Amino acid sequence: MVIRNVELETVCGVTSTLPENTLPEFAFAGKSNVGKSSLINALMNRKALARTSSQPGKTQTINFYNINGDLYYVDLPGYGYAKVPQSEKVKWGRMIENYLHKSQMLKCVFLLVDIRHEPSANDKTMYDWVVYNGFRPVIIATKLDKIKRSQIQKQVKLIRTGLGMEKQDILIPFSAETKQGREDIWNLIDKMAAG
Numbered sequence: 401m402v403i404r405n406v407e408l409e410t411v412c413g414v415t416s417t418l419p420e421n422t423l424p425e426f427a428f429a430g431k432s433n434v435g436k437s438s439l440i441n442a443l444m445n446r447k448a449l450a451r452t453s454s455q456p457g458k459t460q461t462i463n464f465y466n467i468n469g470d471l472y473y474v475d476l477p478g479y480g481y482a483k484v485p486q487s488e489k490v491k492w493g494r495m496i497e498n499y500l501h502k503s504q505m506l507k508c509v510f511l512l513v514d515i516r517h518e519p520s521a522n523d524k525t526m527y528d529w530v531v532y533n534g535f536r537p538v539i540i541a542t543k544l545d546k547i548k549r550s551q552i553q554k555q556v557k558l559i560r561t562g563l564g565m566e567k568q569d570i571l572i573p574f575s576a577e578t579k580q581g582r583e584d585i586w587n588l589i590d591k592m593a594a595g
């Protein structure tokens with residue numbers, strides 16, 4: 401995928417109405433700090449357009465990035481923030497669920513998990529929501545550079561089992577440091593946007 405033009409087109413808060421887009425949408429979900437902003441920036445060929453958790457003032461919104469006027473990357477709110485009150489968590493949950501349920505143009509949900517850890521209960525819930533809404537999530541196992549090559553297969557198996565993935569479901573190990581896995585993700589998006 402050649403990135404010619406990127407624009408943060410729509411930002412939706414809890415009370416906003418979701419846009420009725422006519423271009424294919426590709427959504428990214430995962431717990432806070434999993435590396436979602438880093439992945440989205442890598443897929444946009446930008447250093448810091450999607451805000452990372454370490455940046456102050458990061459609010460919980462659904463952000464729609466228009467890519468080349470061809471498709472959208474949809475950055476869903478990161479879940480699992482320990483400091484946030486339960487009432488807020490419930491609101492974000494509803495916001496994500498509402499998006500998954502309502503979007504007419506959503507082609508695929510990429511669910512990010514850290515390759516070093518077993519998926520959490522929140523990861524499993526997110527996975528189940530995606531499946532419940534009729535999508536097969538594509539799992540991105542982030543921070544690939546943080547483990548040894550010899551550990552990859554074991555961690556992949558742990559994640560597949562933890563989430564209850566089906567055999568045919570796709571898991572792509574990815575590193576924002578080395579950009580390993582990026583080409584595979586771009587190819588998948590190209591294929592699904594066309595089909």
Ligand code: GDP
Pocket residue numbers: 430431432433434435436437438439451452453454478542543544545546574575576577
């Ligand atoms: P987000 O909260 O899911 O958007 O996560 P960020 O993209 O802000 O990443 C959280 C932290 O993990 C930051 O310090 C990133 O630099 C780091 N990080 C993200 N992806 C990778 C990766 O692939 N490799 C390494 N080594 N660090 C990463």
